[in-house]
Amino acid sequence: MPTLLPTLSIGSLTLDTPIVQAALSGYSDRAMRVLARRHGAAYTLGEVLLDKFVVEAGASLRNRNRISVDPEEHPVGGQLMGADPAQFPPAALKLVEAGFDVIDINFGCPVKKVLGKCRGGFLLGVPETALEIVRRVRDAVPAAIPVTLKMRRGIDASPESTDKFWKIFDGAFAAGVAAITVHGRSVQQRYVGPSSWDFLREVKQAAGTKTVLGSGDLFSASACVAMLHETGVDGVSIARGAIGNPWIFEGVRRLLAGLPLPAPPSLFEQADMLREHYALAEELHGEVLACRVMRKFAIKYARLHPEHLSVRDAFVQVKQRSDWMTTLATHYAEDLPGRVPDDDIDETANCF
DSSP states (O other): OOOOOOOEEETTEEESSSEEEOOOBTTOSHHHHHHHHHTTOSEEEOOOEEHHHHHHOOSOHHHHHHTOOOGGGOSEEEEEEOSOGGGHHHHHHHHHHHTOSEEEEEEOOOOHHHHTTTOGGGGGGOHHHHHHHHHHHHHHSOTTSOEEEEEESOSSSSHHHHHHHHHHHHHHHHTTOSEEEEESSOTTTTTOSOOOHHHHHHHHHHHTTSEEEEESSOOSHHHHHHHHHHHOOSEEEEOGGGTTOTHHHHHHHHHHTTOOOOOSOOHHHHHHHHHHHHHHHHHHHOHHHHHHHHHHHHHHHGGGSTTHHHHHHHHHTOOSHHHHHHHHHHHSSSOOOOOOOOOOOOOOSBOO
């Protein structure tokens, strides 16, 4: 008999499972978020947005789409990144007006150009500025809107960096944040080497009843469940493991319910998902941009195909809707078994 699934609380929100799609720069647009919600994610985060962009964005369709929310995807969080504490409150308020249910602050992005502009993970080295940002956002948005934080374990593995992590972590909860997501790698590590689940366990033990989500090395449903069990975190934030693999969310649900995982999706199941994702992307972006956006997703979807290299190469050539449909008709015509992809080490999806 299926087991009752654990829930996850983020301030005033109660999610029916502890399964979250992380913010993914260049990926977690409205189309990806809606798809994730349809297929098992309890909550999603939009791709990280610069505070200055949110405040100053013009009225072009592309700009509007970057901060738009579909009624189907609630609850959904909007993630902000920047350097100037004064820029965050008006940006946070604009995201609330756009319909985001949670405001998430990014102190985790390890990308060099981001660090060079004193944003993202850079702020883990300056707790005073980081906490000023947190306090200003919490004071600016309505009390009913949860404010959350994304962190890494520190700039590096030094004791000084760890001390700064705890100063921000404890100070943010004291300032009223509802939850903190912690990635088990340092900023210096970027995406190299294993994520420290031992550190996540230590963080959750210190946090007690406060809500902590874990992130890092979540490329399969079994890894997500293992993180929950081994570290005690309240939820898992799935990032690169969700790109081209929306099935991961339902897989986590099944394992948490005590049910077996199904076989990898067959080619017909993959084709159905690709059509669904493309339709959402075209509705959001229009045909020309949707084809460009979907190429990078399709490269990831192709990993589940038994002829993944040739399918990947075919998707790279797609320029219009007819190309997309032709590729599906050619490579997904027979309902063959899918494959389990290797762990993804790609660094093109940043800032989560």
